[in-house]
Amino acid sequence: xxxxxxxxxxxxxxxxxxxxxxxxxxxxxxxxxxxxxxxxxxxxxxxxxxxxxxxxxxxxxxxxxxxxxxxxxxxxxxxxxxxxxxxxxxxxxxxxxxxxxxxxxxxxxxxxxxxxxxxxx
Amino acid sequence: xxxxxxxxxxxxxxxxxxxxxxxxxxxxxxxxxxxxxxxxxxxxxxxxxxxxxxxxxxxxxxxxxxxxxxxxxxxxxxxxxxxxxxxxxxxxxxxxxxxxxxxxxxxx
Numbered sequence: 001x002x003x004x005x006x007x008x009x010x011x012x013x014x015x016x017x018x019x020x021x022x023x024x025x026x027x028x029x030x031x032x033x034x035x036x037x038x039x040x041x042x043x044x045x046x047x048x049x050x051x052x053x054x055x056x057x058x059x060x061x062x063x064x065x066x067x068x069x070x071x072x073x074x075x076x077x078x079x080x081x082x083x084x085x086x087x088x089x090x091x092x093x094x095x096x097x098x099x100x101x102x103x104x105x106x107x108x109x110x111x112x113x114x115x116x117x118x119x120x121x
Numbered sequence: 122x123x124x125x126x127x128x129x130x131x132x133x134x135x136x137x138x139x140x141x142x143x144x145x146x147x148x149x150x151x152x153x154x155x156x157x158x159x160x161x162x163x164x165x166x167x168x169x170x171x172x173x174x175x176x177x178x179x180x181x182x183x184x185x186x187x188x189x190x191x192x193x194x195x196x197x198x199x200x201x202x203x204x205x206x207x208x209x210x211x212x213x214x215x216x217x218x219x220x221x222x223x224x225x226x227x228x229x
Contacts, residue, residue, distance in 0.1 A: 047166065047209060049218040062217040063122075096165055104172045106213050107156030111165035 002027040004097050004112035012091075014121050018084040022097030022112060023077075030055050030075040035100040037108060038071060038082045040093040048093075052100060053080055092119045123148055123212050125221035133229040140197040142224045144210035149190045154214035157186055157195045160223075161206045169208075170195065200226070 008020035022036070029036060038050040051071040052060040059071050065084070073080040084091060094116050098108040124147040134140055144155065153173035158166035168177040170186035173193055183198045197204055205228050210221040 046222050047211070047220040049220070052218075060216060064217070100213070104152065104154070105175070106154065107168055107171040107211060108158075108166070109168050109171075109177065111167075114165050 002099060002110050004099065004110060006095060006097050006112045006115040008095075008115055008117070010116055011118050011120055012087055014088055014119055015086055018082070018087050018091060018117055018119075020082045020095055020097075020115060020117070021079050022081070023079050024099075025078070028075075029073065029078045029080065032056075033102060035060075035102065035106075036073065036080045037098045037100050039096045039098055039108065039111075040091075041096070041114075042090075042093045050082065050084075050095075087119045089119050089121065091117070093117060122217055123150065123215050123219050125210050125212060125219055127208075127210060127221035127224045129224060130222075131225045131227060133227050134200055135229045136200050136202055138200050140195075140200055140204070140226055142195040142197075142208055142226075144188075144193040144195070144221050146191040146193070146212060150193075150212045151214040153189050154212060155186075155188070155193050156211045156213065157184075158209045158211065159204075159206045160209065166209060197226075202228075 003025045005023045012018045035052040037052045053071045070083040094114045096114045097112045099110040126145045128143045155173045157170040160166040174186045207223045207225045
């Protein structure tokens with residue numbers, strides 16, 4: 001069974017860069033059957049898709065965040081990462097990593113437990 | 122961007138009752154690439170349904186999805202105590218991938 005685990009600092013200063021890593025176990029990230037994704041959820045609010053990455057390195061971003069976001073993958077470590085720069089209080093959220101199959105089953109079928117990130121002024 | 126509108130915002134029901142949740146899209150969702158998730162407090166969302174009507178692995182048959190085009194429904198045939206949660210729909214046919222605002226199913 002695949003397992004995803006987010007890691008990174010829980011507190012980031014405004015205007016700085018938020019960096020998170022998702023470690024995948026129970027399966028290889030170097031697998032063309034899946035995309036690897038980041039999703040966030042501000043406190044008490046709904047879900048927002050941030051970005052996807054394919055094992056080949058192809059990336060897909062939410063236009064609302066594209067100018068500030070970079071997603072990357074390290075197949076040797078079975079990890080993928082998120083960088084979000086110039087953060088503000090609006091970026092305070094629970095950040096989840098998730099797996100997204102290709103094709104008809106291409107919703108988010110496995111999720112990490114999430115990591116809470118707060119932006120301080 | 123496809124905007125998903127879920128209704129009602131809150132559904133107050135008793136255990137054993139039937140729940141009907143709606144998700145309406147601002148434009149047609151191609152190939153019925155529409156999923157439903159359940160989220161409980163302090164937990165990550167859990168995939169219930171994909172492709173509008175296919176249950177995910179391990180999901181009981183009390184959960185069923187239906188619909189096509191712009192109108193989709195999640196039905197819980199008989200509410201169990203553990204089914205009281207927030208439910209989200211999500212489309213994956215068009216980028217950016219988007220979620221609905223959620224429906225909270227609470228105990229009446």
